[in-house]
Every structure is written in structure tokens, then in C-alpha cells.
Amino acid sequence: MKNYTELYKLISAEIENTSYGQSPAELYEPISYMMALGGKRLRPVLVLMACQLFDSNVSKAINAAHAIEVFHNFTLVHDDIMDNAPLRRGQQTVYTKWNMPIAILSGDLMMIKSTQLLCETETNELKALLDMFNKTAIEVCEGQQIDMNFEARNDVTHEEYIHMISLKTSVLLAASLHIGAKIGGSSDEAAQHLYDFGKNIGIAFQIQDDILDSFGEGTKVGKKIGGDIASNKKTLLLIELLCSCHKDDKALLEKLMNNSNEDAKISGVLELYKKYQVKEFAEAEKSKYLNLAFQSLEKVKSNEEAKKLLSDTANELMIRMS
């Protein structure tokens, strides 16, 4: 059985040894650049871990793992254009380093390459894998659009928020596990339980992310505390505050949201977060989704050691993030 580090090395070596193409260079250099930026490579590792639950020969899932990582990076390249983001993992984004047309087109190419990689999987169930992959890819696009729509709204409900983060981030984790499991030879039932595990753990991760952006230790989190507050991002914290605060505080909050003094804005909103105990609310929500996730995982009948690795990985990621 291979642990996280070993699986990480496996997928990283696969990425490093891949030539995505040569000519025209304007199109392929951004792809190599983006794929070399690294990161946790959580999604492809999850593909391999899910395969390992049912078959120790994880190499049969390597193309699918690679496909999911290329797809994820495609969404990052395009999201960075839409969000006007200058940096990604501390480096220039593709559209900043090159230009917008190149970022659109190299992103398009990555999307196609991801399907191409998935098609290289040796399987009798290619159609089923592609159905899950395409359905998920569509949901991820929907999630990004809903997230952009939230920018102009102050009346986002909790349910809408959970729906949005499910689409934008969780379903890809869920699909990674589902696809890996099916390649490993899992039953549809077990693959579905793993999907549910991934979806709920993804929601918990995102809520944790929201909490840390306002309450984390800056150096540990690796970014400035209060970035979400500064940009009026509709996180679970802000949504809960908007829903629960009294009339006077609502007026104060709306004033703060329009305050151009960033430090005053962040400290003011943090005060309200404390007054209305929104952190505690978010922690409870996070626990709810964590519990749902582990309930689903328990139902999976598979290699117990490999299952413990998956469970430990999820727990460690939650702790490492906090």
C-alpha cells in the first residue's frame, strides 16, 4: 500500500515526464508552467487512493489522476482571468505572465487534454468514467458562475452557499474518488459512498478555509488575514452574519462593507463576527459535514488499511489547515 507521499511522488513524476506539446510554444509553455506550479495535488492523489481501496495496482488509475489534475488546472487558468487574479501559488497567473487570449486558449487546450488523458485509461467502462467526468466538469463551471453572481448579492442563503461550494469545489473531489474507485474495480454502491464522502469532506474543507481566512494565523495560512472580508466575499461567515444580526448592526455592517479603509473594515467586521459568534456557527456546520463524510466512508467495504489511509489523510488535511 502506498501512502500520501508515495502517491504524490507517483503523480508528480507522471506530470514531470509528460510533454503536453511543443508547437506553437505560446500555447504549450503556459500549460507546462501551470502544471509545474505544483500544489498539494490532492485530487489526483484521491483518485489513486480510491483505486487502492480495491486494487493495489494504482498505476491503472494514473492517467485518470493526471486527467483530473489537468482539468483542475484548466479551471484555475480561466478563473484567474475572470477574477483578475495576479498571483497563483505565489507566481504570476497565466493571463498576467502572457496575455488574456493565450490564457483562454491554453486553458481550452488543457480541458481537451484532460479528456484525452482520461480516455487513455484501460477500462471496459470508459463511457461511465466520461459521464462522471463530464457531469462534474459542467457542475464546476456552474459553481464558478454562481459564485460570480453572489458578488452582486447581499441576500445569499446558507443553502445557496452550500450548493455553490459543492459545485465549485466539492464535486471534483467527489468525482476523483468515484473515478478512482471504479478503475480499481469497486461496486457502484461503494463508489457512490466514496462520492458522498468526497462531497461532504469538500464542503467541510471550504468552510474551514472560510474560517481560517478570518480567524487563522496569517503566517500559517500563507496569506493575509481578512482577505475575504476586504473583498466582501460571500463566505459562510458573512452570510450567517447578514442573516442573524440586528437592524442597527446590519446598518453598521453595510457601512463597513462600503468602507474603503481596509484595516478598519476588517477589524470592524471581525468585531461583529465575534459578537454574533459566527465562527462557532461555522465550526458546527463544518463538524456536521465532517460527520456526514465519515458516515459515508464507513459504509465502504474495501481494504481496511487503505481505507484508514484515506480517513487519516482527510483528518490530517483538516488539522494541517487549522
Next chain:
Amino acid sequence: MKNYTELYKLISAEIENTSYGQSPAELYEPISYMMALGGKRLRPVLVLMACQLFDSNVSKAINAAHAIEVFHNFTLVHDDIMDNAPLRRGQQTVYTKWNMPIAILSGDLMMIKSTQLLCETETNELKALLDMFNKTAIEVCEGQQIDMNFEARNDVTHEEYIHMISLKTSVLLAASLHIGAKIGGSSDEAAQHLYDFGKNIGIAFQIQDDILDSFGEGTKVGKKIGGDIASNKKTLLLIELLCSCHKDDKALLEKLMNNSNEDAKISGVLELYKKYQVKEFAEAEKSKYLNLAFQSLEKVKSNEEAKKLLSDTANELMIRMS
């Protein structure tokens, strides 16, 4: 056997009866808008015509035909952003009517939808269909990038130009025929001959398009004569002129290319086109590729009536364009 009009109606009805999705509306309305703009729908008709060469039941190729048309429209949505184009088929482009993020994301969704539609084909050779589709999709992206690269260059060779238009426009016509033929039950050999037919006919179409932009009758072509000259577009005509004209005329041409008086520029370059007989050169090139195309088509062993329809369609398109 079904003729062009009947096949056109078949694919048009399929598109009109399809709901690409509902929510979020910002994402799906541009897709419906784009798909309703119409056009000749040449690519999906070619899929059906190629199927019909081997099987009169063209309905088995309808999902693939639909997939190709959605893919083609995805490229138009993204190309219009890159080219800053305000109009498409006389209507506002998606990025003008909505905005750039929506045009990027709805284009992405169309790309995914096209793969999803192709996967709905009832076939034992899904992998082979997807391989052809993905390879072609990648080439189309490469062609668009090479075309953008040409904007900054005055030393594009004839070979580079033919390579670019092959990728940007011809291979999708070729793949449409290949995919349709395979769904109809064609041999690999016949499908390859049809691919070659489509590729060469596509090159001939594009050269014809270049000729008409400078020498067509404005009202017939439906756009202003000389648009390519005005934008210094590297067409086969301009490339031939740049390669063949004498030193003094080259200096004159370079001056004209920098002339901000559009009418003077167009009439000046047209004079040089006439002096160096570039139209005649382009006509000869067009004929060369037309001959190559029909040589390939002749090698296809299939229903003769259906083959004549395909051949007549290609000829009629060339005449209708002129």
C-alpha cells in the same frame, strides 16, 4: 437518402429541441443564444452525409453531428473574445451581449457539452471517436494560436499559411466526415479517404474565402470588400504578394499596410494584387486542393448516390461562395 436540406432540418430540429441547461441562467442563455444563431450548419450535415454513405439510418449519427456543431460554436465564442469581434452572423457576440467572464465560462461549458453529446453515440468504438475528436479539437486550438501569431509577422510562408488554415478550419470538416463515416460502419481506410477529402476541400474553401474578401461582389459575400486588406490579415493573397513583389513595390506595400486611410489602403493593395496576379495564383492553389479532395473521394467505396450528394454539396458550396 436525405439531401442537404433534409439533413439540415434534421440537425436544426435536434438543436431546437435541446435544452442545454437552465440554471444559472447567465451560463445557459448564451449557449441557447449562440446555438440559435444558425448558419449553414455545414459540419453536422457533413457528419450525417458521411454516415449516409454507409448506412441510410443517419439518426445514429445525430448526437455526434450535434456534438461537432456545439464544439464549433464553442470555438466561435472564445475566438470572438480573442479577436475583439463585436458581431457574429450579424448579431452581437456573446462577450459583447453579456461580458467576458460569461463568454469564457459558457464557452467552456459548450466544450464539455460537446464531449458529453459525442459520448451519447451508440457505438462500440467510443474510444476511437473520442480520439479523433480530441486530436482535432487540439489542432483547432493550435490553428487559432498560429493565426494570432501571424498578426505580428510579415514573413509568413505559403506552407505555414496552408498549415494554419488546415488546423484552424479544415481538420474539423475532415473529422466530421471521419466520425460520421465510422458511425455509419465505414472501414478505417474509407474513413481516412473521407478525412483527406474534408481536409483538402476545407483548404480550398478557405482560399476561396480569401479571394472573395478582396475580389468578391460585396452584396453577395455579405460583408465589405477588402476587410482582410484593411486589417493586414495574412491571407494567401497577401502572403503571395509579400513573397513575389519587387523591392520598390515591397516598400510601397509596407507603406500601404501602415496607411490609416482605409479606402486608399484597400485600393492600393488591390492594384498590387492585380499587378502581381495574386488572384490567379490563389485560384490555381484552390484548384490544386480541390483536385486532391476529389481524388480522395473517388477512392471511397460506398453508396454511389450518397457519394454523389457529398460531391455535389462540395461543388455547390464552392459555386455559391463565388
